[in-house]
Amino acid sequence: MRKEQVESIKNDPNFQELVSKRSRFAWTLTAAILIVYFSFILLLAYSPGTLGTPLSEDAVTTVGIPVGVAIIVFAFALTGIYVRRANSEFDALTQKIKDKAKENE
């Protein structure tokens, strides 16, 4: 890529919009999974009894089972949320940037 081309793409408002929106979104989702996972790990380390509490008085199933399954589902759901927005909004912006870059060539 030539230097002028890099500069012109960098100054393209679509590029700035794409980068700022996508970075914010990606880092927010990263923070979400990290917070959920490390809360789970620290809860296990400092208060293992919490997740071992039965769901109701006469139940065998403990709180930990739905929580554990929920983390797996949550991880998958986050990837779905990211892919959905990236496939529509981010790809549309990327296409605009590419079209403009071609025009300027």
Added chain:
Amino acid sequence: MLGRILVFIALSSAMLFAADAIGGMVEKQALNVPAIIMFLLFVGGTLGITYWAAKRTKTAKDFYTAGGSITGFQNGMAIAGDYMSAASFLGISGLVYMKGYDGLIYSIGFLVGWPIILFLVAEQLRNLGKYTFADVASYRLRQMPIRSLAASGSIATVILYLIAQMVGSGKLIQLLFGLQYEIAVILVGVLMILYVVFGGMLATTWVQIIKAFLLLSGATFMAVAVMAHFDFSFSSLFATATEMKGIEIMSPGGLVSDPVSAISLAIALMFGTAGLPHILMRFFTVGDAKEARKSVFYATGFIGYFYILTFIIGFGAIVMVFKNPEYLDLAKQAVEGGYPILGGNNMAAVHLSHAVGGDFFLGFISAVAFATILAVVSGLTLAGASAISHDLYASVIKKGKADGIAEMKVSKIATIVLGLIAILMGIAFENQNIAFVVGLAFAIAASANFPILFLSMFWKKLTTRGAVIGGSLGLFTAVMLVILGPIVWVDILGNAEAIFPYKYPALFSVSAAFIGIWFFSITDSSDSAAEEIEAFDAQYVRSQTGIGAEGASGH
């Protein structure tokens, strides 16, 4: 406290590697005919695919990336195939069988790295790279030192992982098929060389896809059979299981008791996954960033689903295999008491397959376990061979002037050499304690490969000097701390107390790498450093937009 750490260590090392809990000495079993027939069908089918793939593998790009022609869905399945090794299938279901809830904790650790790979790594990797992750790490840095370091990290990870897989496969096959250990190891090595040398990435990908499909189908059948037994009620499954093994299995046990080990293990699993060369390489097999992101979505779904199945399978084994006289190891019971099962706890899923589906289904699951090993070692060997041919031969030795055909030839020779090393190491390590091997592979991937890759994509001020010194520091720290840690220093070398008290060094070695890279980059005032920082903008534009990225080749 120490006792709890030891329990944690014992459990997790048993987990990381199936053969570890299968036990040092495995008795050869009688020939398992349905298993052998199904295995021969799998081998015949995959060799057919290799023949088909060989005719389509003409250029280096075909060999390394299947021409970039794999779809997101196919690649997601293949990634899942790479990740769901025999160790995780047998090991995690075995851990659930043994400890109940702790098995679920472990699976979650293996899964949470995937969303992070999607959000931060996958698309940029696809946009910047060609064949290996070193392409990305060395994009704007000096080729020689960065490629050499990245290739060392890749080759070390691949060989360690291969040793673990080969020893595990030898013992597993010995147990399941009644083949002699050496013959089993040689068979795995030779088949893997055939797939990779002739069929390259295209054959390897389809072997992964087929194996993932078979494994998911088999595990689904087992989980459904277990649930049908309990009228699809989890409470009655759990209630019967706790009658057999006690109420403790429903709560967290000793797996995560010490916060430093817990966080260190979490970091090793998350960043290690994002630094495994055979996983990273899979992102170059798809056409563009969009397919790369779809691959992770599908892969995360398959892997998460698989872990939920292994949890049900483990509980099913508690109900149907535990205390069942058919699977009881009488000889071991006479010595140790209790209710040991044949082949050890990691065989729980295999015995369950017999309990729910008889000899035929046991044969199917055994063949799937063998297929799983073959698929994983093929992916690993291809990644190792690419590091040798693309990073060391073409970029370091030939300074980027090698032609594609020569490079592919080197890659094939490297595959054969790696295959032979894997066979020899597999035989040499048969009766060695290799519990540290997979942990070390993850630690190196997390401490050397991942920090360089990550910072090269996101941090403008990274320089060659910072990456080389910091990356080496991470590699060195990881290796040293594993040697001085409890597994090697105490269990293998026989010292009384470990110099470094934790089994997982990642918290310390990853920090060392990041701090080292940061410090030696910001204090680098050379002219080349200024050029490297200057070159970031062009790299950033390409990584974000895909303009100038490697496309799919037309077929």
